[in-house]
Amino acid sequence: MGGDFGPRVTVAASSDALKRHPQLQILLVGQSDAIRNHLRRCRGKHLQRLEIVHADDVVAMNEKPSLALRNRRESSMWKSLELVAQGRAQACISAGNTGALMAMSRLVLGMLPGIERPAIVAAIPTLKGHSYMLDLGANIDSSAQQLLQFAIMGSVMVSAIDRRDRPLVGLLNVGSEDNKGTGCVREASRLIQGHGGLNFIGYLEGDDLFSGRADLVVCDGFVGNIALKSCEGLSKLLVRKVQGSFRRNPYRRLVALLATPILRELKRQLDPGRRNGATLLGLKGVVVKSHGGANRTYFGYAIDQALEEARLNVPALIADRVAVEVARCRSDGVDDVASHSKN
Amino acid sequence: MGGDFGPRVTVAASSDALKRHPQLQILLVGQSDAIRNHLRRCRGKHLQRLEIVHADDVVAMNEKPSLALRNRRESSMWKSLELVAQGRAQACISAGNTGALMAMSRLVLGMLPGIERPAIVAAIPTLKGHSYMLDLGANIDSSAQQLLQFAIMGSVMVSAIDRRDRPLVGLLNVGSEDNKGTGCVREASRLIQGHGGLNFIGYLEGDDLFSGRADLVVCDGFVGNIALKSCEGLSKLLVRKVQGSFRRNPYRRLVALLATPILRELKRQLDPGRRNGATLLGLKGVVVKSHGGANRTYFGYAIDQALEEARLNVPALIADRVAVEVARCRSDGVDDVASHSKN
Structure with missing residues (x-):
């Protein structure tokens, strides 16, 4: 409805x-x-x-x-x-x-056992095809532990849907050096890095979002929502600029006519509706x-x-993975993935 | 160097x-x-x-x-x-x-008296021309009080540079309703709203960044940096897609030749170097x-x-404005703009 x-x-x-x-x-x-x-x-x-x-x-x-x-x-x-x-x-x-x-x-x-909060994940277009990004706004802010959980859930999903063995995971930040970002992001980096099951490639900056360097981009919902919606806003601006540019005079309108299949294809590629x-x-x-x-x-x-x-059955795949990890963490005597460690 | x-x-x-x-x-x-x-x-x-x-x-x-x-x-x-x-x-x-x-x-x-932290401000393209956005990464996180200071500094600068009387100020958030966003953003909204000298239009979502609804967009440096760099990344992706699209076959390469002035103009408009x-x-x-x-x-x-x-002399204009406000706040007996109120 x-x-x-x-x-x-x-x-x-x-x-x-x-x-x-x-x-x-x-x-x-x-x-x-x-x-x-x-x-x-x-x-x-x-x-x-x-x-x-x-x-x-x-x-x-x-x-x-x-x-x-x-x-x-x-x-x-x-x-x-x-x-x-x-x-x-x-x-x-x-x-x-x-x-x-x-x-x-x-x-x-x-919620699945071991997962504190849901996260919204979606595909984004990249130079190499597409990647996935989460959280896109399910949460307003997330602890480092929750960002780790997002990385685990996202990895399982990307593995299953795209049939990728060990998807590359990046963490969105304002710089690529170790000392960059908030304490929470740095702690999340440490947790994801230290997690044997994840293929972590480190920090990604905003301009790497669409490069396809990572198969999965992890961030908190506040940043993810604003970054993706900003890009939607930019797409709208560009479509308007292209349309304006191709309509300015009779010569340009003729070129636009000849370019119709190309422009239509580009508009389709630009259209977030496709994803x-x-x-x-x-x-x-x-x-x-x-x-x-x-x-x-x-x-x-x-x-x-x-x-x-x-x-x-993606939820079952995630539950299985988390159960294995909780068991492993318990036998190692360390905090399990379900433990709260806000910072 | x-x-x-x-x-x-x-x-x-x-x-x-x-x-x-x-x-x-x-x-x-x-x-x-x-x-x-x-x-x-x-x-x-x-x-x-x-x-x-x-x-x-x-x-x-x-x-x-x-x-x-x-x-x-x-x-x-x-x-x-x-x-x-x-x-x-x-x-x-x-x-x-x-x-x-x-x-x-x-x-x-x-620092100017009454200002705790510097902020990076730059012009962004919009449907109506351009707006300004701050902070773009000078700070990793900012208090509500600091976001208010950014709004004041940015307003003074936009007024001076663009000769605008009361520039429209928007606060970047994940939704437009009052209850959306982090505690810090909501508190900043209250402070900017309650500030007589600012022309506050409320929350902006990411997709409004390039609409030109606001003359000045205020956000913390973590979000601002990632949002803007994400858009740079998207621009790069689009330029590559357009180039690829116009090169696929001889007919398309001919159309590209005819469209050269249009494509060159679009590339120039897309180019962040212009700003x-x-x-x-x-x-x-x-x-x-x-x-x-x-x-x-x-x-x-x-x-x-x-x-x-x-x-x-933008720094002097900001100093003057802040001095007037500090004096006004003190005579009102309320916290002045320089007071720390982290949350």
Whole structure:
């Protein structure tokens, strides 16, 4: 029911996804009248694999997460997460209120043992293809221990999704020298460095984010959110500048016409919608957040992302890895990954 | 002597600047042999307004600021700042080690009364032209009180340089609602909001950085540095993608040929070198940092920036404004802007 377009986009994208994936089944959770209304425009046998689960209530996009948590237990968001908790669904996809989705996911699904906080991870484009970055805003600030947990969770996910053996992990900082950054970042560097299971390449500066040097970039949610949104803002500025530049006079408009396929391709590459689908990692279940403004095609990418993570069972992979490490740490007599060490 | 190219760029750019500005005089501080060597390539009467001040030593680009501060008192950097402190020069321009320049500036020039820490401010491109942003990395973390001081200093500078009466001030955050962000950011918002002399428009998210909604964007140096460098990284990625896109086949290479003036213009607009020259605000003197990789033309922009700030005497304008406010706060019986209130 969420996002800027509600069931108009989510219903159509679900129908497309069922066509793409012959084994997929979808439960559409929300106000059944509205859903049925949009389903009328879809046709085909694939719709037999689609089921409506009615939910009376909807979480508003600007609702305070704490209030949604208290008052919206009959909402489509809450009910979708319950379906995952009950094992009736293997993943939840939402284009709704991110804060509410986070808060409800923690309560309904719960955190994996050994993980303190969820983190939002998403793919970013690089010179070499793509990398992943977390946390993109699930948390306002994170301890060094939590940054280590993000590195572990992200590594497991990148290994599974991209079939990479030991993904390269970088830590976002304001310089590459050891003495740079906050105490928390330096401590996180020490923890990640000292962790046998992670392939740590050290600090990354902002301008290395898109170089592809790291397969996984770790940072706290405040910095990650601002850095990525700043880049979105820059992309918008550039698209406008390119459009303006190619429209200034008749000669330029002619060149623009000749360059149409190139410009269209560039616009597509620039479009963050292509990488739609951010994962809430650390939960006992797959939860994928679509951008609120995603269209039918882009919402489909979020569905595909969730499907892939459910197929691989990423939460179980993370739980296994953390369990092994907790056991190893305990036998070594050192603090385990679940221990709190705020600084 | 600093930067990636040393006197090769700084000497040539100085000669150009003397031609542009008939009233300008330049003191070139550094190893006189090296400087003279590069001066040999320049000709003209304007060179009479150029003087060499010999300095034996040079601060290395990767030297730890604390060590430079202790060991490099005979360096070109230290001596340049001394010339400003003595009133022999009205501004210092360096392409060298940023951390060392900061540390030496604080010691040699000193901070303005009422300002705890310097901040790095620079222009960023926007849909409407340009805005300014600070702090871009002078500090690793900043208290709410320091963020308020950044807002005051930045406002004074934007007012003077862009001749704007009450520049619009935004505070960078992960959301626009009151309850978003760290305690420090929320407290800074309260302080800036409550400050009669500032035209505060509230929180800005990353994607608003380049919209031009604010004339001045305030943030701590950790976030500011990473956000801006991330955008530089994205720019590099995009230039590479555009180049690749226009080279893929003979038809595209032909279109690229026709589009040459447009692509050249876009590349120039994308180039961060055009906005070269970041100011260290809060000091008792004008100090401008050029990008280490700046070429002759771009280093010239940093000289022009310093010249303009010296002409307007930005440090005195800031000192005046802060003095008025300290007096007002004291008569009101509230904490003055210089008081420490870390949180």
